[in-house]
Amino acid sequence: MASLLFYALSAIAVLCALGVVISRNPMQSVLNLLGSFVAVAAIYLLAGFQFLAAAQILVYAGAIMVLFIFVVMLLNLTDREESQSVWMGLFNGRILGSLAVFAGLTVSGLIAANGNFAPVDTISHDGNLDNMTLLAEVLFSKYMLPFEAASLLLLATLVGVMLLAKRERNGERHGAQLSSQDGGSEA
Amino acid sequence: MIASIMIQEAAQATTELQAQFNDVFSGGAAAALMPFTALAVGALLMLLVDIIKGGAKLRPVVVIASLLTSAFCAWNQIGEPASAVLGGTYLVSSATAAFSLIFAIGALFAWVYGIGYYEGKLQEFRGEHDMLMLSATAGMILMVGAGDLLVFFIGLEILSLPLYSLAAFRRARHDSIEAGLKYFLLGAFAAAFFLFGAALIYTATGTVNLAELASLYQGEVAQSPIALIGGALLMAGIFFKVSVFPFHLWVPDVYQGSPTPITTLMATGTKAAAFGFLIPASFLLPPAATGIIAAIALLTMAAGNLGALVQTNVKRMLAYSGIAHAGTVMLVMAVILASGGDSDVRDESMNATLFYMAAYLFTSTGAFGLLAMLEREGEHMLTLNGLRGLARRRPAVAGAMTLFMLSLGGIPATGGFMGKLYVFMLLVKQDMIAVAILGALLSVIALGYYLRIIVTMWMEPLGEGEEAKLAPVTLPASIVTGLCVAGVLVMGLMPGWLLGLLG
Amino acid sequence: MNVPTEHLLILAGILFSLGALGFLLRSNLIVILASVELMLNAANLTFLAGARSHSSVGPLNLDGPIFALFVILVAACEAALGLALVIAFYRQKQSVDIEAAAELKG
Known part of the structure; x- marks a missing residue:
């Protein structure tokens, strides 16, 4: 069932x-x-x-x-x-080629794989494979470093997102001034 | 009654946990992690300093202090015996310490070049910029010290996510946002490959710890198709990061569109960090992959050098040159695979990679830094035309640039030459003479465009109305350029001294 | 549930390939980001398939679930940053089409 x-x-x-x-x-x-x-x-x-x-x-x-x-x-x-529909994209040889190679690689590789996995009908642990108590113990002992480092990752992401999504404080004028200073790479 | 049992159980659990903690935190974990911690603390302080009134003046102090602390702690770790801390999730050895030192110095140099580069513009976000730069450097340190795939992955993301937003830092400009977007798409795709590969490896072996994986891969696990596919996908993910063929397509775009100090950090730090992990993790690929890796390395050199030949924008040209250099370091991977994972060859290869990346750090940082200085005069200074007659306008700048170009091209008496020599000697030792010859030929092609820059600076006359004086070079930038010049020369003339430090 | 590990892996492989397909074929940035999330999700499924197979005998193998937990965290970070970049891009180009990113060539 x-x-x-x-x-x-x-x-x-x-x-x-x-x-x-x-x-x-x-x-x-x-x-x-x-x-x-x-x-x-x-x-x-x-x-x-x-x-x-x-x-x-x-x-x-x-x-x-x-x-x-x-x-x-x-x-x-x-x-x-969209500028290009999915089905137009399929006729693009470059994309189709790269795609075929590696979709074939993943799926066929996995199907052909004979990993000799242990039979799964013997699983015990009361059917709970991520017991939260045990998970926390491992997370706060062995995996302390990635756990702490992840906080730096979150903080850096927060700052980065704010940097990108925040509007210019002095409006568009500031932006225009910047781009004229930087030279004419704008189309 | 029940309550007392519960209390007893809780007490017992606490004692067990305490024992586990002691187990994990023994062995000087705090000292081992100092290079990382110094940068993380610096990043946090940067945010604090930014909200204090008048705290903006403290920003340089925080950046310099945390980078120097990190570099100092890394320096102290060089020569100490290798050890694993925090339950095997973090490794510290001479090699990881030397890499950490490279990152801290590289970030410091890039930041100093940034002082003049950002002068008068984008000051509103300088605090965020510096905070992200420190985080990215901390991520690099985590990557090379990673004792398991999880720590490496988190390090990779701490490096990548700040760099995506830093690439788009000049956000009023279309090319900068585009660079950030392309870098992000490339990186996110690569991260997915890495993860799927790591997951397959885990499925085949049941562990993500590198030391355990290394001993398991001695056995028949290495033959299981799942482990093989996993290894290939994981490596493909990292190859995206080091921009080797065929994953190099958007790299010149990203390097060109990013602010030049950030390009410096990407070109030197990201690559070194990825190679610092690739060398010890090379056992994930079977020895049969030697030919493929050697072919990828040679194609990368070809793609980089031929791409650079036709460029007129010097920043873009150096981006292609960076691709070619990544190809040269990839040859080291082929050497390790050819030796069947022999540990002596691996140590030797690690030293060669370190030396190459250190030489590339000084050379590339210097070259990009000089471009960042010239860019203040206007974007046209980044093209070959803008460099015409530079020797007459600024002989010192042109002279330093010439040295960096010679080092990138691998002319004797420079660090770049010794690095290349070291790599090719390893190839010859493994009887991969054909590969060595092809690699050397491709390096000769590269001389074409490096010499073109030199000729443009020294031989070609100034254009009409270009006699105008250039702005004076700032003191910090000239000190750092001087250090880069010294680094290139010391590595070229006394390579034995540096290698002796590593043992 | 009595499903063999291979079947879980095949499901993950199909999801990963579909995600990669979306990433390579589509030119709408939102769909591209969604495809990346699909790929990360497939990686997570593989981690749990591995954890399940390695926990069937002996003690629980928690490396997989923990890795999966971190992947979820990173997926959230990447989505946030990616969407912020899309918004910044849209402000300049009034488009979310990757073809509109054509400033840098050479």
């Missing part, structure tokens, strides 16, 4: 991922992405990763998706056409 559910969820995840790639409308792409994330979160839950399923929903579906949708709506992109 659970296995059937897994295959159903996989189908949803793949179809939604396909939707991300072929939707003409960015908003549809983003909503498809949300569908894919939720399906994958459900797979995590089935596989016994309860904490990560929750984190996936909270961070991906909760934070990242809101950010995407916010930007799509802020820029009012829904009715814009």
